[in-house]
Amino acid sequence: MLKALVFDFDGVIVDTEAEWYYIYKEWLKKTYNYDLKVNDYLVCVGANSQNLFRFIKKELGDHVPIEEFEKEATQEYIERTNRLPAMEGVKELIVRAKSKGLKLAIATSATQKKPVTQLKRLGLLDYFDAFSTAELSENIKPAPDIFLKAAELLDCKPEECLAIEDSLNGLIAAQRASMPCLIVPNMITKDSPFTGYYKMVNSLKDIDLSEIESYFLKKE
Incomplete structure (x- = not known):
């Protein structure tokens, strides 16, 4: 029953998933000229960002300050999703x-x-x-x-x-x-x-x- x-x-x-994806995609393209594919982003959907962080650092190197970027991006995420x-x-x-x-x-x-x-x-x-x-x-x-x-x-x-x-x-x-x-x-x-x-x-x-x-x- x-x-x-x-x-x-x-x-x-x-x-909200689309908003996070576009925030990451736009930042990686602007900062590193890297095109984040949807299929690569899927590793973190339904889980958390750690799998995505590992993937990005594997692709671009450990120097990428992805954790710091996420903190900065949180405010933008809040602003975008509060309109949805x-x-x-x-x-x-x-x-x-x-x-x-x-x-x-x-x-x-x-x-x-x-x-x-x-x-x-x-x-x-x-x-x-x-x-x-x-x-x-x-x-x-x-x-x-x-x-x-x-x-x-x-x-x-x-x-x-x-x-x-x-x-x-x-x-x-x-x-x-x-x-x-x-x-x-x-x-x-x-x-x-x-x-x-x-x-x-x-x-x-x-x-x-x-x-x-x-x-x-x-x-x-």
Whole structure:
């Protein structure tokens, strides 16, 4: 039986992934005349920036002050993302899910401040019952910890929850947690080699909760 929806945040609730990519891409092009490809950026999507840092230093050398740049870029990121609307279909799905009595959680490799700030800005914060963030787990995605913690906070079994993800790292984390996963790819993640997911949709507006509930009932 479906009891909860567990949302990733970046790229699912708000299209923040594209903003980070363009900030890095513009800086690397301007400073080093280096063209950062989307496929290379994907190493950090759903996880954190450390994989990307290692890749950039391997390409350009250890002298690249990437960690310092990220600190400077954070303010630009905040300014860009504070203007962004919720992704298509997000608000409608959240309202429908709560009307059906489903619990809602955020499961993200980011720290809690980011989703809480953005959800409050969008008027969606009070719909969520739990936040499973980097502070609460020893390992981030693609490890299963963040999804397992989300299920624990919701007082649900992982198999009673539907993970909603946009990234390969997120899908792998959900699979390792035994949580069915719906994929809603975005411009950054659309060419990722997704396999083994429950379903893929182009937009959250395309989600049919009755169909999902039937799927979970058939699994029992």
